[in-house]
Amino acid sequence: MTVDKNPKKIIKMFDEISGYYDKMNNFISLGTHYFIKKTALKNLKIKSGSYVLDLCCGTGDFTKIISKISPKAKVVGLDNSVEMLKLAKLKNPNKVFMQGDCTSLPFKDDFDFITIGFGLRNIENRQKAISEIYKALKNGGKFLHLDFGNHNALSNIFDFIVPFFVKLLGSNPESYKYLLNSKKEYPEPDELIKEFENHGFKLYKRQDFIFGVISYQILQK
Numbered sequence: 001m002t003v004d005k006n007p008k009k010i011i012k013m014f015d016e017i018s019g020y021y022d023k024m025n026n027f028i029s030l031g032t033h034y035f036i037k038k039t040a041l042k043n044l045k046i047k048s049g050s051y052v053l054d055l056c057c058g059t060g061d062f063t064k065i066i067s068k069i070s071p072k073a074k075v076v077g078l079d080n081s082v083e084m085l086k087l088a089k090l091k092n093p094n095k096v097f098m099q100g101d102c103t104s105l106p107f108k109d110d111f112d113f114i115t116i117g118f119g120l121r122n123i124e125n126r127q128k129a130i131s132e133i134y135k136a137l138k139n140g141g142k143f144l145h146l147d148f149g150n151h152n153a154l155s156n157i158f159d160f161i162v163p164f165f166v167k168l169l170g171s172n173p174e175s176y177k178y179l180l181n182s183k184k185e186y187p188e189p190d191e192l193i194k195e196f197e198n199h200g201f202k203l204y205k206r207q208d209f210i211f212g213v214i215s216y217q218i219l220q221k
């Protein structure tokens, strides 16, 4: 199975599901996604006044948590879906958001921290995105990657939960078929860490949740 991650299709899909996105996340994770995001971001130890780029910011959860944890950090959220960005701006009225593509970032050695949550999985040219992230970070800067982790038996639970809630919410079933397939096709953390290391990153910290179903890794440039 090869999942179609054509960038235009991906933008269209996220534009379409933007209105359901937060509800769906809360339902399928029973609210745990917020706790996991918060734990990962706390462990990034963002220093006051530092520059943070939140890639694939979606509806702005990471941006909001970062602003709470480190109110003096200068956070920029970036996403290529206009509809997701509108919701991010509603959630974070005083923060800066920009439309952009992770595979072509207009930055070089600019950020102390870069975060990407449930985003890299959707990018067709993942290697280009990783090299752009490396380029945008300052030397010694840290990169947080959070997404689904190991493809174990427990991770298959989403195959049952997701279609149920899609029906309940009246959302487009194709979008969530994509979610399930992209999750299965995405490399497990061990493999991803090797990819990050091939770009020059060094693993700083890794933490797994729910028996490895969700995992984050912090990498240093």
Ligand SMILES: C[S@@+](CC[C@H](N)C(=O)[O-])C[C@H]1O[C@@H](n2cnc3c(N)ncnc32)[C@H](O)[C@@H]1O
Pocket: 007, 010, 011, 014, 055, 056, 057, 058, 059, 060, 061, 062, 078, 079, 080, 081, 084, 100, 101, 102, 103, 116, 117, 118, 119, 122, 123
């Ligand atoms: C699953 S959402 C994650 C949102 C948020 N980070 C969270 O954890 O809730 C993935 C987001 O990545 C964005 N995205 C996908 N490909 C992208 C790309 N190449 N450049 C920028 N954003 C992209 C989508 O528009 C979508 O908002």
